[in-house]
Amino acid sequence: MQDQQLVVVITGAGRVVGGIRNDSSPGVTELKASSLGAGSKLLLVKLESSSLTDAKSAMEQITAAGIDHIDIVIANAGLSPPVAPLETVDLEEVASVLKINALGPLALYQASHSLLEKSKNAKFVSISSAAGSIATMESIGSYVAPAYSISKAALNWITLAAHCGNKWLTAFAVNPGLVATDMGNRTARYLGMERAPYTKEYSAERVISLYSDWDSVEETLASNNEKLPIATPALGAT
Numbered sequence: 001m002q003d004q005q006l007v008v009v010i011t012g013a014g015r016v017v018g019g020i021r022n023d024s025s026p027g028v029t030e031l032k033a034s035s036l037g038a039g040s041k042l043l044l045v046k047l048e049s050s051s052l053t054d055a056k057s058a059m060e061q062i063t064a065a066g067i068d069h070i071d072i073v074i075a076n077a078g079l080s081p082p083v084a085p086l087e088t089v090d091l092e093e094v095a096s097v098l099k100i101n102a103l104g105p106l107a108l109y110q111a112s113h114s115l116l117e118k119s120k121n122a123k124f125v126s127i128s129s130a131a132g133s134i135a136t137m138e139s140i141g142s143y144v145a146p147a148y149s150i151s152k153a154a155l156n157w158i159t160l161a162a163h164c165g166n167k168w169l170t171a172f173a174v175n176p177g178l179v180a181t182d183m184g185n186r187t188a189r190y191l192g193m194e195r196a197p198y199t200k201e202y203s204a205e206r207v208i209s210l211y212s213d214w215d216s217v218e219e220t221l222a223s224n225n226e227k228l229p230i231a232t233p234a235l236g237a238t
Contacts, residue, residue, distance in 0.1 A: 004069060004071070004119070004120060005039075006071050007067055007069060007070045007071050007119075008070075008071060008072045008073075008074065009062070009070055009073045009074070009112060010074045010076055011047055011049065011074070011075055011076050011077040011104075011108060012049070012075075012076035012078065012127075043061075043062065043065055043067075045057075045058040045061045045062060046058065046061075047077075047108075049077040049078070049079075049101075049104035049105075050096070050100050050104065051104075052099075052103060052107045053107075054107075055104075055107040055108040055110070055111035055112070056107070056110075056111045059111045059112055062115070063115070067115075068115075068118060069115055069116075069118035069119050070115040070116050070118075070119060070122070071116075071120075071121060071123065072122075072123045072124075072125065073109070073112050073116060073124045073125065074125045074126075074127065074207075075104075075105035075108050075109075075124070075125065075126045075127060075155075077100070077104060077105075078100065078101050078127065078183075079096075079097055079100045079101060079148075079183075080145075080148050080183045080186070080187060081093055081096075081097055081147050081148060083145045083190060084146070084147070085144065085146075086143065089146050089147055090147075094146065094147045094150060097147045097148060097150075097151045098147075098151045098154060100151070101151035101152060101154075101155055102151050102152075102154035102155045102158060105126050105155055105158060105159075106158050109124060109158065112124075116169060117166075117168065117169075121170075122169045122170070123169070123170045124162055124163075124169060124170075124172075125171070125172060125173075125174060125207070125210075126155050126156075126158070126159045126171075126172075126173045127173075127176055127207070128152050128155050128156055128159070128173035128174060129148070129149075129152045129175055130142065130175050131148055131149040131152050132151075132152025132153045132154075132155060132156045132175075133153075133156075134153060137149070155173065156173045159171050159172065159173040160173075172210075174207050176198070176203040176206070176207055177197070177198045177203055177206075178193075178196040178197055178198060179196055179198045179199070179200055179203045180195055180196040180197075180198060180199055180200060181200060184196035184198075
């Protein structure tokens with residue numbers, strides 16, 4: 001029997017949320033010019049994370065291209081708003097960030113579910129943050145960023161629910177560390193650093209290593225009595 005071709009869907013392929021809406025944007029141009037591995041193909045589809053319908057349309061485009069399954073979905077798109085205290089944070093902004101960072105990935109999960117179910121080894125990976133951890137809120141000070149932290153906590157719940165509710169699916173949230181993107185560098189400056197410590201390439205390699213060898217990661221999480229399938233690749237699985 002011929003092996004299934006590995007199919008990976010990654011959202012947030014542009015530099016910013018919504019960065020691939022324009023087919024001529026720098027992020028799309030860079031993707032089109034990138035070198036592909038032997039036998040690999042690149043399919044770009046529109047998926048705006050603030051839309052709750054784009055994910056379904058994107059899956060329809062993928063199916064129309066002759067793809068009959070998805071092996072890995074990486075929900076990478078996200079937004080980090082300016083820091084504001086809980087007492088004065090703009091509620092409209094909280095709702096907007098929640099829609100992008102949590103409901104967007106939920107819409108993606110729902111839309112891709114039937115295609116993931118056809119995979120022999122399906123994985124749903126959400127790019128989360130340490131800010132989404134309720135247990136470490138005080139120690140890391142994430143309470144200073146309620147809009148972002150609330151959205152990532154919700155994303156963690158969604159991811160764990162997907163993992164628990166489908167025996168055939170491995171779903172886990174990843175904290176990629178503080179990565180040197182526009183968003184990451186802004187956060188780093190707020191924390192008193194010149195720039196974020198991890199390059200995009202390093203973080204991506206660590207994330208890939210997690211879903212490539214998830215069995216060993218699960219063992220590490222279990223040995224540390226982790227309750228949530230969330231790993232911190234920049235520092236090793238925790």
